[in-house]
C-alpha cells in the first residue's frame with residue numbers, strides 16, 4: 001500500500017476535517033457513549049456540542065467533528081416495541097411496509113408522515129449459505145443480502161432517510177461523491193422525490209452497471225479526473241457555495257436509515273443476537289450505523305448480547321485496518337487506495353471514528369483481505385446461488401481466514417455469524433466474467449496494481465462459458481462430461 005507523501009495534517013484536511021482534531025479520536029475515546037438526548041438534535045461525537053436538527057451542517061460547528069442524530073429514548077421498549085414493528089408487516093400502508101420506516105420509533109426526525117419518502121426499500125433476505133460455510137470451515141453461515149434493494153445495494157436503506165431530510169429542509173438538489181452505488185441510489189430516490197440528483201464519480205474504475213443507473217435516473221453525472229477521495233473533498237467545498245445538500249454518509253441522516261439493517265436482522269433472528277456480524281468497510285458509514293443501531297437496541301432491551309462487529313477492507317484500501325492491526329486505533333493515516341473491489345476503493349474514510357466507536361463498543365475487529373481472497377470468496381458465494389459484488393465478498397474471505405488462523409481474533413466454528421452482502425452480483429458483471437475467464441488481473445493491470453507480490457490472480461473456482469458447435473453431438477458431449485462430474 002502506498003501512503004501519500006504529504007503531512008498527516010494536510011492529508012486529513014483534504015480528506016475529512018479541517019483541523020487537527022480529525023486526525024485523532026483520543027478526546028472521543030474518553031467519553032461514555034450515551035445513545036439518547038432530551039430533545040431531537042445533532043450532537044457532536046467528540047465535544048458533545050448540540051446543534052438544531054434542521055441546520056444544514058455535516059460537522060460540529062465547535063470542533064469540526066462528525067455529528068449523530070440523537071433523540072429522546074422511545075417510550076415503548078423491549079417486547080412491546082418488537083411487537084409494534086412486527087404488527088406493521090400486516091399493514092397495507094406503504095410506510096409500514098418499508099423495511100426502514102417500519103422501525104420509525106428509532107427514526108423520529110420527521111414531523112409528520114406526509115414528509116416521508118419511500119420506494120419501498122429494505123425487507124432484504126437472510127440466506128443460508130452451506131457451501132460458503134464449508135469453505136470457511138464453519139458449521140453454519142448466513143448472509144443478509146442488502147443487494148435486494150430497489151437499486152441493488154444497501155445504500156437505499158440510508159438514501160430514503162437522507163432524501164426525506166432533504167425534502168424537509170426544502171432543498172432543490174442533492175449530491176454525493178461515489179464509487180457507484182451511492183450515486184445510483186441517490187439518483188433514484190432524488191428522482192422519486194422530485195429533487196435534482198448530482199453525482200461525482202471517479203473518471204475511471206466505476207462499474208458501467210452503476211454508472212448506467214445514475215444516467216437513467218437523470219442525475220447530472222460528473223466524472224471527475226481524480227479518485228473518490230478527491231471527489232469527496234471537492235464536494236464538501238462546493239456544496240455550501242451552491243446550496244446543494246450532501247448525501248454521502250458524512251450526512252448523519254443517511255446513517256439513521258442504515259441502522260434499520262440491524263433492526264431487521266435481529267427481528268429475522270427472533271431477537272437472538274449473533275456472536276459476530278461481518279461487514280465490508282469503505283467510507284465506513286455502514287459499520288458506523290450498525291454500531292449506533294446496536295447501541296440503541298441494547299439500551300431498549302432488544303439485544304441479548306453484543307455481536308462483535310468485524311469490518312473488512314480490501315488490503316489496498318485499508319486505512320482503518322492498518323490502524324487496528326498496527327495497534328494505533330486512535331489515529332488514521334490516509335492511504336492511496338488500490339483494489340479491484342471498486343466500491344470500497346477509498347483511502348480516507350470519512351466515518352472512521354464512528355466505525356471505530358462501533359468496533360470498540362462491540363469488542364469487534366478490523367482486518368483486510370487480499371485481492372485473491374476476495375475473488376475466490378466471491379465465486380464461492382456464487383456457488384451458493386447467491387452472488388454479490390466484489391466488495392461484499394470481503395466478508396467470506398475474512399471469515400475463512402479468521403476461522404483458520406490461530407490468533408486472538410480466531411473464529412470458533414460454532415459461532416453464529418451473519419455476513420452482510422452489500423451489493424447485487426449484477427452491479428459489476430465485468431469483474432465476474434473476467435474471473436471466470438481467468439483474465440481478471442490482465443484486464444486491469446494497466447490501471448491498478450492489485451496483487452501483493454505483483455503476481456496475477458488465479459481463478460481457482462473459474463466456471464468459464466464453453467463455446468460449442470451447433471450440433472446435437474457436440475452439445476451432448478459437453479453436457480455429458482459435466483453430468484459425469486456430479487455422479
Ligand code: F0G
Pocket residue numbers: 153177178179180181182183249280281282283284285286287343344389391392422423
Ligand atoms: N459495499 C458496497 C457494494 C459499496 O458500494 C460500499 C460503498 C461499501 C461496501 C462500503 O460501505 O462506505 O459504508 O463502508 N460504496 C460507496 C459508494 C462509497 O459511493 O457507493 P461504507
